Amino acid sequence: MPLSESGVREHLRGVAAGLLTPFDDELVIEHEKIEENANTLYDAGIRTFLAAANISEYHSLSQTERIAVTETAVDALPSDACILAGVGGSTSDAQELVRAYDRVGADAMMIMPPDHSYIHERGLIRYYEKLDAESEAPLVPYVKGFDPSVGYLRDLAGVDGVVGVKYAIEDAVKLGAAASSTPEDVVWVDGLAEPFAVSFWNEGIEGFSAGVSNFRPEVGLELFDALTDGDWDRARRIRNICLPYQDFRDESGEDNTLQGAISISAVKKGLELAGMHGGPVREPIQPLSPTDERRAEELYAQLDDDIARILD
């Protein structure tokens, strides 16, 4: 039985971990590994999960695969977990996903950033309204990759069915202006993970998506507690230990100039180093180069030491 709207809001006030999509060597999805990763994260205390979403390699999955991995997550996790499923593409494809996720029991829809060369703020609002009309499920639009106005963000938060906004723009002032002018029951979520959690908290976020916490969930949970307690010193110390691995994720990797290209490969490597399932990535992403694999191992070892020093 999916969570109520207020239940989804409550879960957004926390740490949302991505369920990455493990593939075998032929790049076929390994569902049992999704299940195992989900259970490991749940046992560590994570209650909010993003399935078939951003770092699940949403864009490399077919519609059928998106529905199947979401169903795997719903079946694997206890009923007090909140599963937000990634929705995107043309209005009709997105509506098809919303209906299918409803059928398999997802709790809410994580609406992916628009994947279009030309977008209009009013057209986007219309898109969310049409998705909202498709189901009772709460919507959480993911704002990333474009720079909308505060007015747009305010109207977005006002769309019926929108219970939260995942904000992933490196502009804390805009976040503050938008969050302070929207209804209190809309939950603003930091979509840029631990590095932005402290500054965004002061501008109105009540939860954040995981970065290194995707594979070391204790970091995000402790950071969340420190933020909730208003213990800024501790929050900054915890945030700081996340930065080296998160900065590594932002790099372009070898033989490429595009920033962030290794981001998902680096999280998959982190999952493996933490004893969970990572594995290969699908194109257009590339695996880590051997040099970057070694760097990931060094950075993970540093993170591990820092966790022992700061958290234990």
Ligand SMILES: N[C@@H](CC=O)C(=O)O
């Ligand atoms: N927090 C994620 C983005 C969310 O889906 C990341 O670190 O990439």
